[in-house]
Amino acid sequence: MQQEKAEWENLNRILMRHGLKPVSLAAPQSCGDTSDMIVLDHQSSEGIRLALKTLVEDTERQQKVMQGLMEANRCLRDVVRLEQGRASRQEQRANDLENVVKNIKAKICQLEDETIAKACQQQNQVKELQKEQQASRVKYQQQQEKLQEQEEIIARLQKELSRVGREEQQRADTQNKMFCQFCKRAPKSVLDQRYLSEVIFFFCETVSQ
Structure with a gap:
């Protein structure tokens, strides 16, 4: 009886710990009116205690499960x-990266456009330089041809001048020879003297020219 009472007291403490009312125990011989009481034998009492204890343990497990959940x-x-x-x-980083990629693509497109424009400009400049070079070559060729013509003219003039010089030299030599021969002749009359004076004057004029 004392052991059973101790077990009920332990069970009551468990019930009260969970907010439940304890089970009141009383010996049958100490109660006159047992109409509102349940009389249990030892086996039933043990079965109820086991059921309550199992229920409390299940409740504790469920509470622990609920707490865990x-x-x-x-x-x-x-x-x-x-x-x-x-x-x-x-997502923000992806948006930032997308904006960076867009900016890079726009910059690449801009650089491509600038590169293409610069290449076209350089190509046009090369064409202009080629045209100028071709024009310079044509002009140089024309100048060379003109120079060659002038050199040929100068050569012809030099030949002509040399020929004229030789002829003039021959004429001068002839005149000198004739003058010397004429001077060796003594004038026989006044007419010869006048003619000699005119020849000398003409010769001097010719030499001075």
Whole structure:
């Protein structure tokens, strides 16, 4: 009886710890009116204690499971919140990278356009330089031909001048020879003297020219 009472007291403490009312125990011989009481034998009392204890243990396990689920739910919410923040940051980073890529593509297009324009400009400049070079070659060829013509003219003039010089020299030599021969002759009359004076004057004029 004392052991059974101790077991009920332990069970009552468990019940009260969970907010349940304890089971009141009373010996049958100490109660006159037993209409509102349940009389249990030893086996029934043990079965009820076992059932209550099992129920309390199941309740404790369920509470622990609920607490675990609540904790897991809280952790899951934290994880979801972290993942949402990470996803938001990744999305922002993706948007930033997309903007960077767009800016790079725009810069590349601009550089390509500038490069093409510069290449076209350089090509046009090369064409202009080629035209100028061709024109310079033509002009140089014309100048060379003109120079060659002038050199040929100068050569002909030099030949002509040399020929004229030889002829003049021959004429001068002939005149000198004739003059010397004429001077050796003594004038026989006044007419010869006058003729000699005129010849000398003409010869002097010719030499001075």
